[in-house]
Amino acid sequence: MSNTLKTYIAAVRATLTAAMCLENFASQHVERHNKPEVEARATPEVLLTPVVISRNENEKVLIEGSVNSVRVSIKIKQADEIERILCHKFTRFMMMRAESFVILRRKPVEGYDISFLITNFHTEQMYKHKLVDFIIQFMEEVDKEISEMKISLNARARIVAESYLLQFP
Amino acid sequence: MILLDSYNKIIESTLRDAFESEQPETINVTAADFDGVTYTIVTPDKTRPNEIVVSMHMGCYPELQRYGADDMLRKEYDSLLHSVGSGGDSSADVVLKIDSKALPEDKESVVKKVAHLKRNALAAPFERAFNAQIAGESSELMTVNYRDEEIFFVQAQADRVTVIFSTTFKDETDRIFGKVFLQEFVDARRQPSIQNAPQVLYSPREPPLELRGVAGLRDSENIAYVTFVLFPRHFATEELRRDAISRIQMFRDYLHYHIKCSKAYMHSRMRARVDSFLKVLNRAKPEKPDDQKEKKTASGRTFKMR
Numbered sequence: 001m002s003n004t005l006k007t008y009i010a011a012v013r014a015t016l017t018a019a020m021c022l023e024n025f026a027s028q029h030v031e032r033h034n035k036p037e038v039e040a041r042a043t044p045e046v047l048l049t050p051v052v053i054s055r056n057e058n059e060k061v062l063i064e065g066s067v068n069s070v071r072v073s074i075k076i077k078q079a080d081e082i083e084r085i086l087c088h089k090f091t092r093f094m095m096m097r098a099e100s101f102v103i104l105r106r107k108p109v110e111g112y113d114i115s116f117l118i119t120n121f122h123t124e125q126m127y128k129h130k131l132v133d134f135i136i137q138f139m140e141e142v143d144k145e146i147s148e149m150k151i152s153l154n155a156r157a158r159i160v161a162e163s164y165l166l167q168f169p
Numbered sequence: 170m171i172l173l174d175s176y177n178k179i180i181e182s183t184l185r186d187a188f189e190s191e192q193p194e195t196i197n198v199t200a201a202d203f204d205g206v207t208y209t210i211v212t213p214d215k216t217r218p219n220e221i222v223v224s225m226h227m228g229c230y231p232e233l234q235r236y237g238a239d240d241m242l243r244k245e246y247d248s249l250l251h252s253v254g255s256g257g258d259s260s261a262d263v264v265l266k267i268d269s270k271a272l273p274e275d276k277e278s279v280v281k282k283v284a285h286l287k288r289n290a291l292a293a294p295f296e297r298a299f300n301a302q303i304a305g306e307s308s309e310l311m312t313v314n315y316r317d318e319e320i321f322f323v324q325a326q327a328d329r330v331t332v333i334f335s336t337t338f339k340d341e342t343d344r345i346f347g348k349v350f351l352q353e354f355v356d357a358r359r360q361p362s363i364q365n366a367p368q369v370l371y372s373p374r375e376p377p378l379e380l381r382g383v384a385g386l387r388d389s390e391n392i393a394y395v396t397f398v399l400f401p402r403h404f405a406t407e408e409l410r411r412d413a414i415s416r417i418q419m420f421r422d423y424l425h426y427h428i429k430c431s432k433a434y435m436h437s438r439m440r441a442r443v444d445s446f447l448k449v450l451n452r453a454k455p456e457k458p459d460d461q462k463e464k465k466t467a468s469g470r471t472f473k474m475r
Contacts (some may be wrong), residue, residue, distance in 0.1 A: 130453035
């Protein structure tokens with residue numbers, strides 16, 4: 001199970017590093033405006049082919065590139081109801097703090113759980129390899145965090161039930 | 170603090186302070202308890218602050234009266250009981266009058282007794298069911314609408330007493346957490362140390378067999394039915410009985426309290442995780458080169474960059 005994880009992560013890392021070659025591009029439709037072209041989608045010639053890297057049908061990463069911005073959308077593995085609720089809460093928690101996160105998008109792309117938007121301004125201010133590291137680490141830690149929360153919920157439920165029933169002699 | 174107490178802490182501390190103080194003072198306290206029950210503790214006569222009036226408002230009291238709550242309270246509170254039911258001079262359901270100058274030796278027991286007022290009122294259907302079961306007869310299905318959309322049923326049968334709670338989860342997340350918790354209650358019996366506890370059954374939306382045919386049951390995704398089966402050994406002695414009643418009454422509040430606690434725990438975990446992500450992200454920002462960095466002296470004054 002974990003050997004697919006390594007190749008999956010390696011593929012995502014290579015694609016991200018390649019896609020994150022961004023340079024400044026002023027909007028060709030509105031004077032003096034500078035928009036992330038992957039969001040505006042007004043000029044077809046600067047948009048690159050989107051790439052989907054799937055580990056299985058429940059986990060995939062969509063990377064859409066353009067000349068001055070990259071949009072990375074992640075679908076997190078959610079096996080059952082509990083994981084779905086936990087994942088939903090966690091991503092909503094993060095997206096509400098998108099301002100401090102800088103590269104996070106406030107709404108995920110259709111069909112995915114969370115999206116990042118990285119523009120040339122971000123790559124000018126931050127190290128590119130560290131940005132890629134961050135996204136990879138994020139993917140690994142979110143899975144870990146959700147399963148940890150599920151385990152702690154089950155443990156808590158067991159303790160609560162035991163304490164209540166142990167009261168009866 | 171995993172377990173909830175069956176008595177009201179506010180009444181306990183107010184009365185204890187009143188009884189232990191040298192000079193009786195005027196009291197005017199309004200307190201709330203679980204399940205929409207409110208109390209008022211006042212000293213109505215300013216010239217005689219030793220007379221304390223404790224009144225309780227409980228929405229389901231008329232139903233409890235049908236199951237013998239009045240007699241139960243009379244037996245328990247004896248001379249302290251002033252009036253029951255909203256026929257008397259106040260709108261409250263139960264009124265107790267206490268004279269802090271004329272207390273028996275054991276003041277603590279009076280404090281504890283009054284703090285258990287709600288528990289004692291709600292104990293009526295249980296006592297009736299236990300008595301019926303011990304006598305070998307089965308009783309009617311007793312219904313108490315103790316909360317807005319939630320009901321509990323008590324019924325005695327030949328060899329057991331069944332208590333069924335119908336609880337509503339107002340939130341989607343609550344519902345799913347509740348499912349996990351209630352499933353654990355059912356499964357806890359597998360453990361050898363819990364073999365003797367009452368049996369718990371859980372049904373997510375369908376009412377259990379005992380309730381088939383009861384009118385007025387709402388049908389929605391958010392409703393769950395939890396059944397407790399109490400065997401005679403659970404209420405064999407006076408003390409066991411008292412404990413069993415107190416604990417079963419607090420079940421619904423206990424469950425929802427722990428659901429909310431685990432939601433709060435999840436939030437604090439997520440907050441910590443988001444903070445750690447932010448730290449990692451900030452590592453991606455390079456340090457400013459030396460000539461652009463702001464320099465400060467030891468006492469905190471900043472050099473101005475030219």
